[in-house]
Amino acid sequence: MARPVRFNIHPIKADVKDNISIVDMPEGYTGEGFFTTQLSSVVGLARKNSLWPLPFATSCCGIEFMATMASHYDLARFGAERLAFSPRQCDLLMVMGTIAKKMGPIVKQVYLQMAEPRWVMAVGACASSGGIFDTYSVLQGIDQVVPVDVYVPGCPPRPEAILDGFMKIQELVGQESVRRRNGEQYKALLGTYGIQ
Ligand code: SF4
Numbered sequence: 001m002a003r004p005v006r007f008n009i010h011p012i013k014a015d016v017k018d019n020i021s022i023v024d025m026p027e028g029y030t031g032e033g034f035f036t037t038q039l040s041s042v043v044g045l046a047r048k049n050s051l052w053p054l055p056f057a058t059s060c061c062g063i064e065f066m067a068t069m070a071s072h073y074d075l076a077r078f079g080a081e082r083l084a085f086s087p088r089q090c091d092l093l094m095v096m097g098t099i100a101k102k103m104g105p106i107v108k109q110v111y112l113q114m115a116e117p118r119w120v121m122a123v124g125a126c127a128s129s130g131g132i133f134d135t136y137s138v139l140q141g142i143d144q145v146v147p148v149d150v151y152v153p154g155c156p157p158r159p160e161a162i163l164d165g166f167m168k169i170q171e172l173v174g175q176e177s178v179r180r181r182n183g184e185q186y187k188a189l190l191g192t193y194g195i196q
Contacts, residue, residue, distance in 0.1 A: 040178050048174040049079035054090035058097030061124035061156045065096050068159040087113035095142050096123040104145045111146040116181050119169055122148045125155040147189055
């Protein structure tokens, strides 16, 4: 007997024939054989479900990220299966762990090597604010060197918190206008970091 086809969009409803919910469908107009919407919505939908993270893990929070990637939590469910350590292939920089001041320029260099559009997530107290290491050698938050989109609190944050942060990034990505990166406001933001 053929196995029933299951969709992972909504597992409970998917078991009911003709009752599959397309949760991410953008707003628009539907008619007989057509659907119209904004270009930004379609691009945002594609981008948010195909993020390629670059894990910049320096210490304990990186271990939580490994759990987030593993089968139990499975970050791949969100379209982020493809991790890469090549900045030019990635669009989401995930900084996890204590960042020493000496490493600040390296974080910035990795950020600069990523193509636009790019997003940044500070995972854990250390990456967000220096955490418990209020010392001469530790950077008190990576937002001193690169702009951060989402901060995930915790020391360490549990994988659920990392997933929650990732979903917040997806919200931002999905709602971002295709023109934002060319805007004066964005250029001014990068200017505050000395980035042209
Ligand atoms: S926030 Fe806590 S768990 Fe994460 S890197 Fe810092 S000390 Fe380690």
